[in-house]
Amino acid sequence: MVSTLRHNVRAYGAIVAIVPKMFMAYSIWVWMSWFVQFIAVVILVAFWRAVFSNTTTVGGLGLDTTINYLLLAMIFRAGQNTDVLYEIGEMMRDGRIGVTLLRPIDMQATFYVQNVARLGLDTLLSLPLALFAWLVYGLSLPSDPLVWLAFLVTLLLGNAVMFCFDWIIGCVGFYSTEIWGLSVLRYGFGLFFSGALIPLDMMPDWLRSVATLLPFSQALYLPVSILAGINPVSAMPLIWLMQLGYLAVLLVASRLVFARAVRVVTVQGG
Numbered sequence: 001m002v003s004t005l006r007h008n009v010r011a012y013g014a015i016v017a018i019v020p021k022m023f024m025a026y027s028i029w030v031w032m033s034w035f036v037q038f039i040a041v042v043i044l045v046a047f048w049r050a051v052f053s054n055t056t057t058v059g060g061l062g063l064d065t066t067i068n069y070l071l072l073a074m075i076f077r078a079g080q081n082t083d084v085l086y087e088i089g090e091m092m093r094d095g096r097i098g099v100t101l102l103r104p105i106d107m108q109a110t111f112y113v114q115n116v117a118r119l120g121l122d123t124l125l126s127l128p129l130a131l132f133a134w135l136v137y138g139l140s141l142p143s144d145p146l147v148w149l150a151f152l153v154t155l156l157l158g159n160a161v162m163f164c165f166d167w168i169i170g171c172v173g174f175y176s177t178e179i180w181g182l183s184v185l186r187y188g189f190g191l192f193f194s195g196a197l198i199p200l201d202m203m204p205d206w207l208r209s210v211a212t213l214l215p216f217s218q219a220l221y222l223p224v225s226i227l228a229g230i231n232p233v234s235a236m237p238l239i240w241l242m243q244l245g246y247l248a249v250l251l252v253a254s255r256l257v258f259a260r261a262v263r264v265v266t267v268q269g270g
Contacts, residue, residue, distance in 0.1 A: 037129050044070055045137055059202030068140050069228040071133040073196050073220060078122035079159045080194045080219035082115050084166035085183040088173045108167060108258055115163050142227060150236045151226045157243040158219035164250035165215045174261035195221030218243055
């Protein structure tokens with residue numbers, strides 16, 4: 001048992017070490033990503049300033065709180081993007097799925113470790129954006145360490161929820177080698193219902209209820225709303241309980257769906 005544990009630790013450690021190398025191999029992508037993010041921030045702030053030009057509050061939020069929330073959402077957007085659908089789709093098309101399934105470590109656990117490593121690296125790579133937002137738009141960050149701790153726990157739980165949700169959708173790729181359409185649909189819904197474009201507080205009550213029930217808000221709106229001061233730290237125990245319940249259901253569902261999907265997988269290519 002100890003030797004198995006050591007093997008798994010070494011294996012997952014190697015997986016974590018690969019993630020930064022993958023990013024650095026495509027450094028031009030990192031630079032282009034920064035450029036696009038800076039432009040997106042400028043457009044986003046200009047849009048919301050125009051929205052608030054004739055009013056002081058929308059959905060109970062003022063201009064400063066809204067802009068601060070949206071800047072934080074841009075910085076920590078990686079929480080609700082797991083890349084699971086893309087990775088599974090690519091593996092199914094080029095045949096790597098067969099080799100991956102034969103490895104002596106769990107495929108879903110491997111993908112989750114990669115996902116957490118990518119989340120951490122994406123967050124680090126967002127530091128230039130955070131500096132830009134602070135210098136140009138006065139980005140405000142909390143000084144209370146308890147707020148940051150609550151944010152971190154909520155972000156990790158929410159990201160785990162999104163990972164299991166994406167894994168269930170990704171298992172469709174075991175039945176069909178093409179899940180591009182599902183990926184577009186998932187990321188479109190995620191962009192809107194996660195609170196990346198508009199705080200959930202500004203949505204009509206019925207739409208906000210729908211967004212709250214969907215998993216997307218777990219990984220972006222909930223953690224970012226803590227940093228932005230929209231949700232107090234005192235509300236976190238109830239939110240964490242909800243996230244843990246959500247995670248338990250989706251984790252069991254993802255394991256069952258995966259166990260069934262690997263029985264019908266067809267390896268393509270070489």
